[in-house]
Amino acid sequence: MPRMSRTPRPFESPPPSHVDPATQSTSDARSQPTSGSTATARSQPTSGSAPQSRAVSSARTFAPRIATALVAALALGAAVVAATVAPAAMLAQNATHIRDIQGDCHTSPMVGTAVADVPGIVTVVRRDHIYVQDPAPDRRVSTSEGIRVMLPDATSDGIDPGDEVAMSGTVREVVDADAECCPVTQLDDVDVRVLSSGNELPAPIVVGEGGRVPPSEVIDDDGNTVCNPTVDGLDFWESLEHMRVQVNEPLVVGASKGGDVVVVGDRGRQATGLSARGALTIAADDFNPERLHIDPLNQNLPRLWVGDRLDGSVVGVVTPVDTHWELMATSRLTPVSEHQAAMRVPAAGAGTLSVASFNVKNLNVTQVPQRFLDLAAIIVDNLAAPDLVALQEIQDDNGPGDDGSKRVSARLTLDTLVGAIEEVGGPTYTWHQIDPKYGNDGGAIVSNIRTAFLVRGDGPLRLVERGQPDATTATRVLAPEPGEGSDPRLSLSPGRIEPTNSAFRTSRKPLAAELRWGNRTLFAINVHYNARLSNDPLLCCTQPPVLHSEERRVEQGRAVQRFVAELMAVDEQALVVVLGDFNTFDFAPGTVATAGDTLINLADELDVRERYSYIYLGNAQMIDHMLVSPALREFATTFGVVHVNAEQPAVVQASDHDPLLARFALSAGPVEPPPAPSATPRPAPPTRRPPSTAVPTPRFTLHTRILLPYTSADHDLGRRAPLRTPTAEATATPTLRPTPRPSAEPTAAPPPSARGLRIAYLECGGRDELVLLRHAGGPAIDLAGWQLVSVLGNQRLDFSAGVMRVDDELEIHSGPDAPPDATGVIRWRRSYVWTDEDVAELRDPSGERVDRLACGEEVVEP
Numbered sequence: 001m002p003r004m005s006r007t008p009r010p011f012e013s014p015p016p017s018h019v020d021p022a023t024q025s026t027s028d029a030r031s032q033p034t035s036g037s038t039a040t041a042r043s044q045p046t047s048g049s050a051p052q053s054r055a056v057s058s059a060r061t062f063a064p065r066i067a068t069a070l071v072a073a074l075a076l077g078a079a080v081v082a083a084t085v086a087p088a089a090m091l092a093q094n095a096t097h098i099r100d101i102q103g104d105c106h107t108s109p110m111v112g113t114a115v116a117d118v119p120g121i122v123t124v125v126r127r128d129h130i131y132v133q134d135p136a137p138d139r140r141v142s143t144s145e146g147i148r149v150m151l152p153d154a155t156s157d158g159i160d161p162g163d164e165v166a167m168s169g170t171v172r173e174v175v176d177a178d179a180e181c182c183p184v185t186q187l188d189d190v191d192v193r194v195l196s197s198g199n200e201l202p203a204p205i206v207v208g209e210g211g212r213v214p215p216s217e218v219i220d221d222d223g224n225t226v227c228n229p230t231v232d233g234l235d236f237w238e239s240l241e242h243m244r245v246q247v248n249e250p251l252v253v254g255a256s257k258g259g260d261v262v263v264v265g266d267r268g269r270q271a272t273g274l275s276a277r278g279a280l281t282i283a284a285d286d287f288n289p290e291r292l293h294i295d296p297l298n299q300n301l302p303r304l305w306v307g308d309r310l311d312g313s314v315v316g317v318v319t320p321v322d323t324h325w326e327l328m329a330t331s332r333l334t335p336v337s338e339h340q341a342a343m344r345v346p347a348a349g350a351g352t353l354s355v356a357s358f359n360v361k362n363l364n365v366t367q368v369p370q371r372f373l374d375l376a377a378i379i380v381d382n383l384a385a386p387d388l389v390a391l392q393e394i395q396d397d398n399g400p401g402d403d404g405s406k407r408v409s410a411r412l413t414l415d416t417l418v419g420a421i422e423e424v425g426g427p428t429y430t431w432h433q434i435d436p437k438y439g440n441d442g443g444a445i446v447s448n449i450r451t452a453f454l455v456r457g458d459g460p461l462r463l464v465e466r467g468q469p470d471a472t473t474a475t476r477v478l479a480p481e482p483g484e485g486s487d488p489r490l491s492l493s494p495g496r497i498e499p500t501n502s503a504f505r506t507s508r509k510p511l512a513a514e515l516r517w518g519n520r521t522l523f524a525i526n527v528h529y530n531a532r533l534s535n536d537p538l539l540c541c542t543q544p545p546v547l548h549s550e551e552r553r554v555e556q557g558r559a560v561q562r563f564v565a566e567l568m569a570v571d572e573q574a575l576v577v578v579l580g581d582f583n584t585f586d587f588a589p590g591t592v593a594t595a596g597d598t599l600i601n602l603a604d605e606l607d608v609r610e611r612y613s614y615i616y617l618g619n620a621q622m623i624d625h626m627l628v629s630p631a632l633r634e635f636a637t638t639f640g641v642v643h644v645n646a647e648q649p650a651v652v653q654a655s656d657h658d659p660l661l662a663r664f665a666l667s668a669g670p671v672e673p674p675p676a677p678s679a680t681p682r683p684a685p686p687t688r689r690p691p692s693t694a695v696p697t698p699r700f701t702l703h704t705r706i707l708l709p710y711t712s713a714d715h716d717l718g719r720r721a722p723l724r725t726p727t728a729e730a731t732a733t734p735t736l737r738p739t740p741r742p743s744a745e746p747t748a749a750p751p752p753s754a755r756g757l758r759i760a761y762l763e764c765g766g767r768d769e770l771v772l773l774r775h776a777g778g779p780a781i782d783l784a785g786w787q788l789v790s791v792l793g794n795q796r797l798d799f800s801a802g803v804m805r806v807d808d809e810l811e812i813h814s815g816p817d818a819p820p821d822a823t824g825v826i827r828w829r830r831s832y833v834w835t836d837e838d839v840a841e842l843r844d845p846s847g848e849r850v851d852r853l854a855c856g857e858e859v860v861e862p
Contacts, residue, residue, distance in 0.1 A: 095119055098134045099143040101171050101185065105227035105238045106541060108171050108185045116168040118187070120147070121199055122161050123244055124317045124328055128154040129186075131242050131317050131328075132165060135202040141212070142227050142235075145202070146242030146317065148186040161330075164196040181323050181540035182234075185241065204246040204315050207292070208265035211246075212236075216272045217286040220543040233289020234539060237325040240318045245327065250310040252339075253280040253291065254618030256303040256649035258837055258855065260293050260326070262618030267309065275609045277340050277643060278307030279620035283608055284587040287538055291618040292318075293326040299333055306615065306647035307339035323537035324617055342644040347384045351667025352637065353461065353517055354386040355524075357579040357624055359657035362444060363391075364399035365412040368789055368841065370849075372420035374654035379454075380426035382644050383661055387461040388515070389454040390526040392508070392581045393443065394433065400444035408435045408448045418454070429454040432463050432494050432513060437471040442506045442530065451511045451526040451580060453494065461522075464514040467492040472499050475512050477566040487521040488570035490514045497525065497563050503555035506530075510560050517666055520575060522632075523567055525560060527580040529553045529590060538617075553583065553590030561596040568598055568629065576629040581657065586611055586622045599627040602639040602662060613658045615646045626660050635664040651839045651854040757781050757804065757850060759842050764834035764855035768817040771840055773810040780805045785845030788812060792835045797828050 096115045103109040120132035123146070133146040149167060151159075159165075169190035173183035205211055215233040222228070229239040247265040253274075254262025264271040264280060271290050273281040280288050294314060311334040316327040348354045360375055379389060397412040398405065414431040421429055433452035443449030455463050466489070469475070475495025477488050493514040498504065508528040515522045530552050536545030560578060567574045578599060584590040586603045595601055603611050603622050612620035628636065639662040646658045756778035763770040771788060775781065783799035790796070797812065804810060811825045814833040821827050834840075834855060842851040 095166075098132070098145050098147045099138055099140070101147060101187075102144040102241065104142045105229070105235050106182055106224070108173055110171045111173050113171050114169070115171060115187070117166045118147075118168070119164075119166055121202055122159055122163040122165055123201055124330060125156045125159055125161055127156060130156055130159055130192075131319070132167065133202045133243055133317075135199075137202075142229055142239050144185075144239055144241040144243055146240075146244070148184060148242050148319065149190050149192065150186055150188050151192070152189060159192065159194065160197065162197060162199045162201060163194045164199050166193045166195060167191070181537060182238070182320060183541075184320055202244055204244040205240065207240075207245045207247050208270060209248065213270055214290045214292075216270060216288070216290045219287055219289045219539060222543075224541055224543040234541075234543065236289070237292075237318065237320075237539075242317060242319055244315065244330075245318050246313050246315045247292065247294075247327065248313045250294065250314055251278060252304045252306055252308045252310070253278065253620070254293075254615060255305050255647060256301070256651075258650070259301075260295050261301075261304050262291050262293050263310065263314075264288075264290050264292070264618075273609055273620075275612065275620065277647065278338075279612055279615060279647060280618055281609050281612050281620045282585070284585075288619055289539065291324075293321065293324050293618075294333075295321075295326050295328050296333055297328055297330070299329070301333060302335055302337075303649035303652065304335055305337075305339035305649065306620075309336050309338055310334060311336050324539055339647065340643075342382060342648075343640075343642045344382045345384050345640075345642060345661060348386075348663055351665065353388075353522075353635075353664040353666050354384065354661065355388045355390075355577060355579070355626070355664070356383050356386040356659050356661045357390045357392075357526075357581075357626060358383075358659035359392040359528075359581045359624065359655060360394065360417075361653075361655040361657065362393050362395055362400075362447065362449070363413060363417065364395035364410075364447070365397050365416050366399045368791060369416075369420075371654065371791070372416050373424060375417065376420035376424045376426065378644050378654055378659065379421055380424050382642055383659060385421075385426050385456060386661065387456045387459050387517075388524060389429070390524065390579050391452045391454060392526070392528040394450050394452050395443065396435075396448040400447045402446045406438045408438050410435070410448075410450065410452070414452060427459075428457040430457055430463070431455075432465075434469050434471060434494060434496060434511065436509070440471070440506065441508050443508075449508060449528075451508055451528050453511070453513055453524065453526060455515070460518055462516045464490075464493050464516060466490060466514065467495065469493075469495045471496070471509075474498055474500070477563065477570060479570055486571045486573075488523075488567050488574060490523075498559045501555075501559055503552055503559060507552070507556070510556075510563075512563065520666055523574060523576045525563070525576070525578040525580075527556070527560060527578060527582065527594075529556050529581070529583045531583055538619075550584065550589055553588075554593045557582075557590045557593030557595075560594050561598070564598055564629070565596065573631040574629055575632040575635075577626060577632060577662075578628075579624075579626040579660065581623065582625045583623055586625065591625055591627075594625075595627055599629060600633050602626045602628060602633075602636065602660075605639060606641075610641070613641050613646065613660065614656065620646070624657055624660055626662055628662075632664060635666050636662060637665050638663045650837050756806075757786075757842065759840050759851045759853040760809070762834070762838075762840045762853045762855055764838055766817075767815045768819070769814045769832065769834050771812040773804070773812070773842070775804045775806050775808045777806055787843040787847075789841040789843060790833050790835075791839040791841060792837060795833050 095117050098118060098120055101108055101110050101115065120134050122130050123133050124131040129148055129150045131146060132149055137145045167187055167190055169187040172186055172188045174186060175181065175183050207214060214236050215231060218231055219233045221232060224234065227235050229235040247263065249267045250263035250265055251268045252261050252263055268274045271280060272286055273283060273288065275281055280291065282288060314327065314329050314333060315331040316329040318325060318327055379385065394410050394413060396407050396410050398407050410433060414433065418429050418431060431452055431454055433450055436448050436450050438448060439446050441449055453463065455461055469492040473492065474497065475490050475492035478491055480487055480489060490512060494511050497510040497512055499509040507530040511526040513524050515524060530549060532549050534548040536542045538545060564576055564578065567576055578594060582591050586601055591601065603625055611622040613622055613624040626639065641658050642661050643658050645653045645655050756775055758774055758776050759771060760774040761770065761772035781804050782801060783804060784801040786799045788797040809824060812828050813819055813825065814828040816830060818827045818830055819825060837855060839852060839854050841849050844850050
């Protein structure tokens with residue numbers, strides 16, 4: 001159908017020319033041509049026929065220099081062979097070259113200059129622009145030989161990869177919309193002449209072993225004032241802007257998200273900070289500039305996990321996209337599944353207190369039941385049902401948006417989660433939280449996000465409920481009553497810490513609770529500090545990036561530290577744990593301010609390569625933390641990050657965070673060590689989550705605690721686009737019963753074609769969103785009672801009666817430009833429905849999921 005033209009057309013070209021790494025010398029990077037080859041521009045088409053010239057531009061005109069020269073030569077009686085001298089060779093003699101336009105590194109010295117007859121070979125064709133590279137490079141590594149060319153008539157019709165072209169236009173430096181990054185060098189207002197077709201593409205540069213090895217630690221060390229592509233990662237990728245490169249043995253370090261994956265070459269042998277599971281971790285002085293995104297263009301890839309790889313080599317054109325560098329893959333990609341199974345810890349021994357922290361990513365009761373069951377299965381099966389679970393990102397019961405009720409209660413959401421835990425075979429939990437003041441705690445628009453505690457009901461842990469807590473009254477530390485021992489008390493339990501402090505304006509307030517474990521008192525403080533959205537991105541031209549949001553986290557951390565200090569002033573042996581989503585790293589000021597001189601970050605006990613609970617743009621990072629008082633640290637037996645989410649593709653994650661789990665031997669007697677790890681077979685690609693395999697969390701390694709110094713190298717996680725706020729009223733509260741409990745060994749559902757109705761296409765992110773349903777075979781289907789669900793947009797369409805037969809198609813549109821209802825067309829609503837990383841689910845009248853498709857995917861018919 002016509003809308004399918006939005007998908008970039010396939011890259012069709014002669015097989016690319018590969019560079020044999022063994023023939024490339026690495027002794028002197030500057031001695032290598034930037035294309036990895038010294039080949040000159042080819043003067044003849046591959047067919048051997050005389051070269052042909054055609055104009056491709058909005059005006060379909062071109063400079064007459066070549067035509068005039070040919071006419072003059074013929075008028076003088078020159079031989080015919082002289083008239084067929086290769087146009088590229090004639091142009092190249094005195095032409096401006098792409099490297100002249102690009103200049104050294106980031107900014108063109110020719111901005112605003114009109115250039116004529118710039119030679120090159122087309123390497124990639126997109127809908128409204130092309131990429132062109134000079135096949136005869138110089139030997140300077142700091143100047144790129146590639147350029148992006150914007151076509152004035154917004155169509156690339158008549159241009160193909162392998163075309164030899166001469167371009168005339170104006171040099172621009174542009175910053176792509178929403179990128180807020182480095183400018184991109186391109187040609188605008190262009191007339192393009194195609195001189196010949198079917199030419200061999202410029203040989204790709206090998207990025208990695210045997211070629212140009214990207215810097216693995218330094219992004220920039222000079223404030224972006226000196227062009228040094230052999231030292232600075234930012235300059236390295238800029239020196240390859242719009243050029244063809246080759247990455248050998250790519251290892252996936254950032255799972256599938258929106259169709260892209262993030263990789264490092266050579267299976268990570270040249271990368272720093274690689275974990276045992278294949279994640280690329282950050283450090284205070286290392287934010288991994290060696291990462292490269294891969295866009296498969298028109299190829300349909302399976303969902304890839306961290307630890308998977310692409311077989312062989314990937315060839316394509318490097319270009320900046322938003323806040324990162326991306327390889328538009330023009331070679332065929334062959335995925336290989338090698339990721340490890342999700343972690344699962346054994347049950348805790350008797351007398352062992354088990355404490356977890358888990359960000360459940362904007363959970364609210366309007367979401368589909370499967371989401372609650374997936375989170376419940378993690379708590380029960382992967383975390384072995386801890387005694388205490390600190391939750392973050394619990395939304396109010398109607399989720400994002402305002403239905404006019406100004407609702408703040410999360411009772412239904414928490415009841416549904418507790419019910420889901422029981423549904424998957426777990427114990428009964430009680431939940432404890434405080435409703436925030438409407439619109440005052442941040443998160444998605446008026447979703448009234450908050451933290452909460454789950455306390456296991458069949459164990460020895462109990463939460464002491466004291467006072468009448470509310471959103472604005474602060475809990476205080478009280479001295480023990482006479483005859484009640486030395487334990488401090490809280491005036492409100494649970495209660496909020498400094499809720500009116502300006503540091504927590506439009507941010508979650510820390511939730512403190514007083515708990516009892518036998519005859520011991522435990523104080524738990526659940527935090528969710530403000531987000532990093534206002535920071536400068538990592539791989540952009542503002543160097544070092546400005547960390548706009550860190551100051552507030554420091555103030556929030558100081559408020560929590562003051563409260564902890566008050567507890568320990570009453571009893572220096574107080575058992576205190578501060579846990580949650582700190583939104584900053586173990587070495588960053590916000591975390592250090594929270595720890596102060598009184599708390600120990602259990603992450604410091606882990607190998608630096610294993611410190612990650614979240615992966616963003618391929619950077620594995622520890623932004624969830626568990627800090628404990630020295631007295632509680634003495635009881636600690638195990639601590640670790642239980643990897644069940646962050647390494648997975650976005651569309652199958654139960655959350656985007658991995659939970660933390662610690663255990664404390666608070667009973668008398670010796671501490672039993674955890675059982676030895678069992679073998680972990682590599683699973684087949686799962687349909688939802690991989691089969692759980694028993695892998696105990698790491699045992700503590702005792703050593704002197706060292707707080708790594710924080711430096712200006714601490715960069716932003718990036719600017720994340722907020723979810724669009726649905727305007728529709730919340731759907732009815734879902735029931736958990738129609739959705740079966742996930743089995744330990746998930747089985748693949750029957751293919752959609754066997755069920756007749758399928759989701760053929762889902763397009764998100766535009767003003768006219770589109771879902772295409774197609775009847776692929778079988779009897780006619782009455783749509784009455786069927787449902788289309790936006791998993792992340794939290795909305796549902798209930799179809800009315802209507803019959804679809806074989807080969808019938810139905811379009812469901814939404815967004816401001818959604819067309820009106822017509823035959824085969826439904827306008828769901830004029831507001832947005834789908835988020836940028838959303839998943840559509842089609843459910844039959846019994847509530848069974850029939851099909852599922854992520855944004856941007858298209859089902860390719862066999």
